[in-house]
Structure formats: structure tokens, C-alpha cells
Amino acid sequence: xxxITQSPKYLFRxxxxxxxxxCEQNLNHDAMYWYRQDPGQGLRLIYYSQIVNDFQKGDIAExxxxxxxxxxxxxxxxxxxxxxxxxxxxxxxxxxAGSTDTQYFGPGTRLxxx
Amino acid sequence: xxxxxxxxxxxxxxxxxxxxVKCTYSVSGNPYLFWYVQYPNRGLQFLLKxxxxxxxxxxxxxxEAEFNKSQTSFHLKKPSxxxxxxxxxxxxxxxxxxxxxxxxxxxxxxxxxxx
Numbered sequence: 001x002x003x004i005t006q007s008p009k010y011l012f013r014x015x016x017x018x019x020x021x022x023c024e025q026n027l028n029h030d031a032m033y034w035y036r037q038d039p040g041q042g043l044r045l046i047y048y049s050q051i052v053n054d055f056q057k058g059d060i061a062e063x064x065x066x067x068x069x070x071x072x073x074x075x076x077x078x079x080x081x082x083x084x085x086x087x088x089x090x091x092x093x094x095x096x097a098g099s100t101d102t103q104y105f106g107p108g109t110r111l112x113x114x
Numbered sequence: 115x116x117x118x119x120x121x122x123x124x125x126x127x128x129x130x131x132x133x134x135v136k137c138t139y140s141v142s143g144n145p146y147l148f149w150y151v152q153y154p155n156r157g158l159q160f161l162l163k164x165x166x167x168x169x170x171x172x173x174x175x176x177x178e179a180e181f182n183k184s185q186t187s188f189h190l191k192k193p194s195x196x197x198x199x200x201x202x203x204x205x206x207x208x209x210x211x212x213x214x215x216x217x218x219x220x221x222x223x224x225x226x227x228x229x
Binding site: 042090099103 | 123146148150155156157158159160163165204206208209210215216217219220221222
């Protein structure tokens with residue numbers, strides 16, 4: 001899991017509530033990513049950021065929002081508009097935008113909507 | 115668009131036997147290929163990657179992978195499986211260009227190594 005931390009490890013939310021997942025890295029990486037993992041579906045990209053103060057939607061951005069105010073931090077907010085938010089959320093980073101760069105992952109946050 | 119297929123949801127192997135986890139890909143241009151492993155309720159750990167050069171890539175924990183351009187495959191292998199290798203394995207691909215340095219992942223293969 002390297003120098004990427006995610007908190008909390010487990011998160012419970014009531015329907016209709018927004019919740020923010022934390023992701024911090026001390027690897028001095030420029031690019032950061034958020035994925036959602038559901039059983040049997042692999043990893044799906046939610047949002048990514050290649051540089052501070054800039055981010056782009058991934059494949060399943062609806063119902064999520066992000067910010068990138070600092071290089072080391074890329075928080076993800078799961079809003080009440082996300083219809084099925086229960087999942088395992090993974091944050092990742094790589095050093096830059098090169099195609100050969102290895103992507104490293106945090107330990108994940110498991111979100112359960114009650 | 116780039117894509118990855120892992121045709122087997124689960125692979126069962128006896129400890130000490132060789133193992134293979136299959137992966138095929140589709141991408142425009144030269145592919146950059148990655149293998150990751152995931153243990154329960156953990157993040158993904160990087161095993162190895164193919165960028166260019168030798169088609170046989172060696173990685174962590176005794177794993178290796180063979181790149182085959184004509185078959186568009188990148189199968190993960192290990193000569194002698196251990197019970198501790200039991201985990202979920204993901205293959206991923208990235209093309210030489212494309213926004214955001216995005217990786218595309220397969221759906222994963224559950225490896226079970228039994229005594």
C-alpha cells in the first residue's frame with residue numbers, strides 16, 4: 001500500500017447523506033485517481049487528477065465529486081445523488097502522466113449505505 | 115477504446131504445481147501491461163509490468179508474465195504455487211496515448227491454491 005493512506009477503513013452512511021472519503025499520498029506523485037470496486041466488475045474509474053487544481057471525470061462520475069487543492073490530497077465526496085454507493089473505494093497515484101508509470105494503490109475504504 | 119479480458123473467474127491449483135492466470139488485451143498502438151494482486155479487504159499491490167523489450171517479465175514473489183503480441187496476451191505465471199498466493203489477480207492495460215494515463219482493468223481472476 002506504500003505511501004498512500006485512505007481513511008476511514010470502514011464507513012457507514014444513511015441514505016440521503018453526503019460522505020467524504022480521504023486519500024493522502026506522500027510519494028510526491030502528480031496524478032491521483034479514484035476507483036470503485038464491486039464484486040465481479042473489476043475497478044471502474046470515478047475521477048482522476050493529473051495536477052493540482054485540475055481533475056477530470058472518469059467512466060462513472062455521476063453522483064460523485066472531488067477536489068485537488070493540494071498535491072498530496074484528493075478527497076472524494078459521495079453525494080446523495082449516487083444511487084448505489086455501497087462499494088469498496090480505492091485511491092491510487094502515479095508519478096506523472098506517462099503511459100509507462102506504475103500506479104500505486106491505497107488500502108481502500110469500504111462504504112456501506114444503511 | 116482499450117479493454118482487458120480475464121476469461122477465468124477462478125483458477126484452482128494444487129500447491130507446488132505451476133499456475134497460469136490468463137489475460138488478453140485490446141489497445142491502439144503499443145500496449146503497456148500490468149498485473150496486480152489483491153488480498154481480501156486490501157488495496158491492489160503491483161506485481162509486474164511490461165513496457166518494452168524482453169517478452170518475459172519477472173516480478174515480485176516469484177511471478178512472471180509472458181507478453182505475446184500476436185495473440186494479444188499477457189498471461190501471469192508462477193512455476194510453483196503457494197497457498198499464500200491465493201488472492202484476486204487483476205490485469206490492466208494502458209495505451210501509449212490517451213487522456214489521464216488511465217489504466218483499464220480486467221474483472222479479476224480469483225486464484226485458489228490448495229494443499
